Amino acid sequence: MTPTTTQRAQPDLLYSEEEEALRAAVRDLLADHCDPAGVIARTESGAPHDREAWKALAEGMGLAGLLVPEALGGQGATHREAAVVLEELGRAVAPVPYLTSAVVATEALLACGADDLLTELASGRRIGALAVALNIAPGGAHRTVRIENGALHGELTGIADATAADVLLVPAEDGGLYAVDSDAVTVTAQVSLDLTRPVATVVLDGVPARRIGDAAPAVRRALRAGAGLLASEQLGLAEWSLTETVRYLKERKQFNRPVGGFQALKHRLAQLWLETVHTRAAARNAADALAGGSGDSTEVDVAVALAQAYAAPVAVHAAEEALQLHAGIGMTWEHPVHLYLKRAKADSIAYGTAGSHREALAGLVDLQAP
Amino acid sequence: MTDTVSGGGAVDAAELRRRTQELLAAYPVGSTDRVDFLKARFDAGLAWVHYPEGLGGLGAPRSLQAVVDTELEAAGAPDNDPRRIGIGLGMAAPTVLGYGTEEQKNRFLRPLWVGEEVWCQLFSEPGAGSDLAALGTRAVRDGDDWVVNGQKVWTSSAHLARWAILIARTDPDAPKHRGITYFVCDMTDPGVEVRPLRQITGEAEFNEVFLTDVRIPDAHRLGEVGDGWRVAQTTLMNERVSIGGMRIPREGGMIGPVSRTWRERPDLRTHDLHQRLLKLWVEAEVARLTGERLRQQMVAGQPGPEGSGMKLAFARLNQEISGLEVELLGEEGLLYEDWTMRRPDKVDFTGRDAGYRYLRSKGNSIEGGTSEVLLNIVAERVLGLPSEPRTDKDVAWKDLAR
Numbered sequence: 001m002t003p004t005t006t007q008r009a010q011p012d013l014l015y016s017e018e019e020e021a022l023r024a025a026v027r028d029l030l031a032d033h034c035d036p037a038g039v040i041a042r043t044e045s046g047a048p049h050d051r052e053a054w055k056a057l058a059e060g061m062g063l064a065g066l067l068v069p070e071a072l073g074g075q076g077a078t079h080r081e082a083a084v085v086l087e088e089l090g091r092a093v094a095p096v097p098y099l100t101s102a103v104v105a106t107e108a109l110l111a112c113g114a115d116d117l118l119t120e121l122a123s124g125r126r127i128g129a130l131a132v133a134l135n136i137a138p139g140g141a142h143r144t145v146r147i148e149n150g151a152l153h154g155e156l157t158g159i160a161d162a163t164a165a166d167v168l169l170v171p172a173e174d175g176g177l178y179a180v181d182s183d184a185v186t187v188t189a190q191v192s193l194d195l196t197r198p199v200a201t202v203v204l205d206g207v208p209a210r211r212i213g214d215a216a217p218a219v220r221r222a223l224r225a226g227a228g229l230l231a232s233e234q235l236g237l238a239e240w241s242l243t244e245t246v247r248y249l250k251e252r253k254q255f256n257r258p259v260g261g262f263q264a265l266k267h268r269l270a271q272l273w274l275e276t277v278h279t280r281a282a283a284r285n286a287a288d289a290l291a292g293g294s295g296d297s298t299e300v301d302v303a304v305a306l307a308q309a310y311a312a313p314v315a316v317h318a319a320e321e322a323l324q325l326h327a328g329i330g331m332t333w334e335h336p337v338h339l340y341l342k343r344a345k346a347d348s349i350a351y352g353t354a355g356s357h358r359e360a361l362a363g364l365v366d367l368q369a370p
Numbered sequence: 371m372t373d374t375v376s377g378g379g380a381v382d383a384a385e386l387r388r389r390t391q392e393l394l395a396a397y398p399v400g401s402t403d404r405v406d407f408l409k410a411r412f413d414a415g416l417a418w419v420h421y422p423e424g425l426g427g428l429g430a431p432r433s434l435q436a437v438v439d440t441e442l443e444a445a446g447a448p449d450n451d452p453r454r455i456g457i458g459l460g461m462a463a464p465t466v467l468g469y470g471t472e473e474q475k476n477r478f479l480r481p482l483w484v485g486e487e488v489w490c491q492l493f494s495e496p497g498a499g500s501d502l503a504a505l506g507t508r509a510v511r512d513g514d515d516w517v518v519n520g521q522k523v524w525t526s527s528a529h530l531a532r533w534a535i536l537i538a539r540t541d542p543d544a545p546k547h548r549g550i551t552y553f554v555c556d557m558t559d560p561g562v563e564v565r566p567l568r569q570i571t572g573e574a575e576f577n578e579v580f581l582t583d584v585r586i587p588d589a590h591r592l593g594e595v596g597d598g599w600r601v602a603q604t605t606l607m608n609e610r611v612s613i614g615g616m617r618i619p620r621e622g623g624m625i626g627p628v629s630r631t632w633r634e635r636p637d638l639r640t641h642d643l644h645q646r647l648l649k650l651w652v653e654a655e656v657a658r659l660t661g662e663r664l665r666q667q668m669v670a671g672q673p674g675p676e677g678s679g680m681k682l683a684f685a686r687l688n689q690e691i692s693g694l695e696v697e698l699l700g701e702e703g704l705l706y707e708d709w710t711m712r713r714p715d716k717v718d719f720t721g722r723d724a725g726y727r728y729l730r731s732k733g734n735s736i737e738g739g740t741s742e743v744l745l746n747i748v749a750e751r752v753l754g755l756p757s758e759p760r761t762d763k764d765v766a767w768k769d770l771a772r
Contacts, residue, residue, distance in 0.1 A: 261756030266749035
């Protein structure tokens with residue numbers, strides 16, 4: 001295979017005017033709902049998800065249905081717009097189940113053609129979660145549950161945003177994907193590294209369920225979209241970390257001068273800026289590839305793996321730099337930088353590590369292992 | 371500044387296509403001499419369409435140049451071998467256009483674009499590298515002429531050039547940025563001596579240029595006396611813009627040769643090299659997309675600050691990738707193609723053998739602004755962080771430490 005011959009037409013890496021308008025609207029809304037102190041307080045409240053913000057985003061603005069066709073009550077938009085929403089959600093480290101419900105669960109339902117559930121999720125009044133552990137990469141092996149007499153039995157762990165979900169999409173040992181009402185299962189929050197996207201265990205004890213389609217293609221499609229659009233969330237995390245650190249270091253004075261004037265720090269921030277500029281290109285490329293549908297599926301795989309392999313470490317690096325350059329105040333519970341560090345680190349595992357995406361690329365672009 | 375419109379209003383893509391076809395009809399590609407064709411193209415305003423009428427352009431938007439280039443390429447028309455005359459096209463021309471008199475623009479731009487006259491740049495000096503404004507080459511007024519003495523370095527194409535853009539000190543009593551004047555220097559003047567400067571690759575791409583009582587008529591001054599630093603900013607901005615302006619295919623840069631070697635030579639593969647190669651492949655592909663995004667921004671007329679960072683990424687990647695390739699080659703990595711002193715007239719960072727690529731790429735983080743200076747520029751101009759403390763800004767040049 002010669003990789004240069006399989007490239008798709010040039011990707012559109014810019015933002016349209018409509019996309020910028022969408023960004024501005026989401027950013028305004030989050031400024032009202034997701035202030036850092038409020039997000040920190042909520043993480044310890046026993047209800048970490050911000051239902052108000054979700055309602056405003058999903059029902060008020062209709063954003064839960066961006067990827068759902070208009071005929072099913074959605075917006076009929078694309079991954080390009082969803083990516084812009086995720087940039088802003090990342091920037092605010094917003095505790096809403098957007099990536100898990102409006103992207104990952106929605107993609108699984110699209111693959112299955114589960115129209116009724118799509119309409120429910122698009123409305124934002126119900127929240128869905130794919131019951132596959134958050135660390136699983138597209139194409140990776142994942143756990144399934146048993147079926148006995150048509151009922152589901154088993155325990156699944158590491159399910160992101162399951163505590164917020166109304167419907168769970170559960171892969172079973174027979175290769176089917178089943179829709180299960182969350183009322184019928186036991187969902188228990190796990191103490192999570194990422195306080196704003198907590199994971200949970202799901203125990204199914206003879207639960208009646210409805211088979212909506214084949215699990216393999218649906219899970220693969222869902223995780224691919226999740227991994228690809230996660231890069232936009234990571235971009236938002238990195239941009240907040242950079243912007244906030246630059247702002248702080250212009251104000252913070254030590255040795256009778258702004259700390260941001262020391263060359264050792266200027267160079268680190270410039271380097272970080274460069275990484276965010278690169279992340280934007282990688283993230284837009286992935287969003288544009290996903291939006292282009294399955295024209296050339298291998299090229300979509302390349303764009304997604306590339307974006308995750310690049311963006312995941314950048315988001316972590318940005319949050320780590322933000323903490324170090326804020327120094328003492330950055331180490332406190334009161335300052336929001338820890339929310340970004342925890343989200344960024346969890347994101348670096350979510351939908352496959354950078355290393356697993358590089359391994360995928362080795363096959364995709366023919367740079368085979370020894 | 372270079373997008374000024376002159377003459378009869380907007381020229382759109384259809385009009386440019388029509389004029390290009392008209393040129394091709396009047397000067398058939400098969401039966402027209404190369405230079406004659408290029409001159410006719412210049413006179414038709416199709417050389418650089420964003421330049422004014424009469425100077426090779428039509429005052430059209432810069433983004434429409436691609437329309438003309440595509441038509442001409444399809445017709446198999448000759449080009450002006452832009453890599454041979456890169457300094458003229460990328461640096462001298464925008465400066466002449468921005469600051470030149472009508473006489474200077476009419477005299478210099480046509481032979482420059484056609485490639486009849488090669489240009490070089492006399493800026494850096496042994497004592498003025500990153501701190502270019504500290505330069506010490508002196509120009510003293512003598513009647514209608516200036517008499518220039520000094521030494522310049524890292525001058526590519528000096529041995530081929532007819533003209534040079536030159537900055538020299540005209541007022542040593544002024545602070546360093548204010549005592550500089552910008553000239554066009556005749557490289558055939560008997561006081562100009564060009565010596566090859568051999569570099570670590572064994573060859574000599576660059577030269578040292580010694581200037582001894584070189585006479586430059588005042589009519590060859592660009593901009594006002596003492597305003598040379600500001601004029602030079604135009605030149606240097608264009609140097610940085612010209613990097614990253616092209617559309618590059620996947621694996622089109624330094625990552626290409628090592629990826630091919632990896633595919634063709636399974637015997638060389640190790641797990642350690644595999645991990646490092648994949649990481650660099652990812653970074654190279656993302657850097658390529660970043661360049662593509664920058665290009666799209668420019669075409670859309672929304673250039674961002676992203677350009678300032680492209681060279682930083684490109685320098686580091688070139689160095690790491692070529693370094694990896696030498697290691698991958700193992701026993702062959704111990705060899706070098708040829709140390710013979712040569713004078714290449716074109717430079718290909720991704721050409722020749724891995725050893726050459728490794729050594730040549732060391733220059734990528736130095737030439738056109740060191741990576742350290744570029745990081746300062748990003749920090750100060752893009753992020754708005756405080757400038758470095760300066761003790762040299764308000765001191766007369768003659769009193770500076772050196």
